[in-house]
Amino acid sequence: MKFVTTNQGKVREAREYLSDLTTVEQFDYDYTEIQSDSLADIAAAGAEEAYEAAGGDDPVIVDDAGLFVEELDGFPGPYSAYVEDTLGIDRVWELAESLADRRAAFRCTVAYADGDVVETFDGAVSGTLVTPRGSGGFGYDPIFEHDGETFAEMSTEKKNALSHRGRALAKLADWLAENS
Amino acid sequence: MKFVTTNQGKVREAREYLSDLTTVEQFDYDYTEIQSDSLADIAAAGAEEAYEAAGGDDPVIVDDAGLFVEELDGFPGPYSAYVEDTLGIDRVWELAESLADRRAAFRCTVAYADGDVVETFDGAVSGTLVTPRGSGGFGYDPIFEHDGETFAEMSTEKKNALSHRGRALAKLADWLAENS
DSSP states (O other): OEEEOSOHHHHHHHHHHHTTTOOOEEEOOOOOOBOOSOHHHHHHHHHHHHHHHTTSSSOEEEEEEEEEEGGGTTTBGGGHHHHHHHTOHHHHHHHHHTOSOOEEEEEEEEEEEOSSOEEEEEEEEEEEEOSOOOSSSOTTGGGEEETTEETTTSOHHHHHHTOHHHHHHHHHHHHHHHHO | OEEEOSOHHHHHHHHHHHTTTOOOEEEOOOOOOBOOSOHHHHHHHHHHHHHHHTTSSSOEEEEEEEEEEGGGTTTBGGGHHHHHHHTOHHHHHHHHHTOSOOEEEEEEEEEEEOSSOEEEEEEEEEEEEOSOOOSSSOTTGGGEEETTEETTTSOHHHHHHTOHHHHHHHHHHHHHHHHO
């Protein structure tokens, strides 16, 4: 299987979940991300395109992820990276501070394409938005609190164990075990 | 020429600028919008896709537009519709209220594809973000002030005369006059 990503850390994470079922190789390919409020639609379109680009000899997986704030109808959602680059996380917190309900979730969808089927698998970690705390992690980690700690305060091990991507990969592993 | 839109008002506006050069028909086609911080890239990809979908016998035009806030690195930019649906314009104003520099622009790109070339034409109207005022218009109009009035306070005639889309269509008309 080919994981379409430039991030070796993601490839290692996928191997943790899939090594009993398949090999996982990195595939560096810049697929088109479509505009949609659905991570599944974006990842599925990317997986279909990347499967063709890879020559069609091996299944591919693509992931997409974002921070979804409940009371903001999911904002910034699929556009989390763009919003981080433009607004920045301090302004996202400024918006969240005036909300009555600060619940949010990190969501990830992994899409699998093998030329016959395209399947998507979702994972999520729930939390609450808080004043930025902690110096670890990246992106929205300092304002996302889960179980009393922000993701920027957590050890890498603890954060990885909670991974939204890991939860999606675990579902993919179950599906592969049943369907291959 | 085919204008890929579901909006008859846009077709009428295009005819105002292009009627001496070509006919303009509405073409109802749901092209894929790609993720990009460039309106030109999004519109160009849409025009190429729509040209093929239309059968390749007639040039097509596609437009994309958004509100770009200077100090927010262009946010909400190409994702203006998504941000309006999720955050809403009151929260965009809340963000703008804390900025030292509230300059913004409505930008539009019209992309033209005829099977040989893809050309893009940009139009913009500059303004300042203000506390919502006025009951006309739609979208970000109540918080966008130009020359002392918000777009929601302006007469339709005055607003249309300032149209960012019109400015892009005027450039397309100049180009067509020189290249056909």
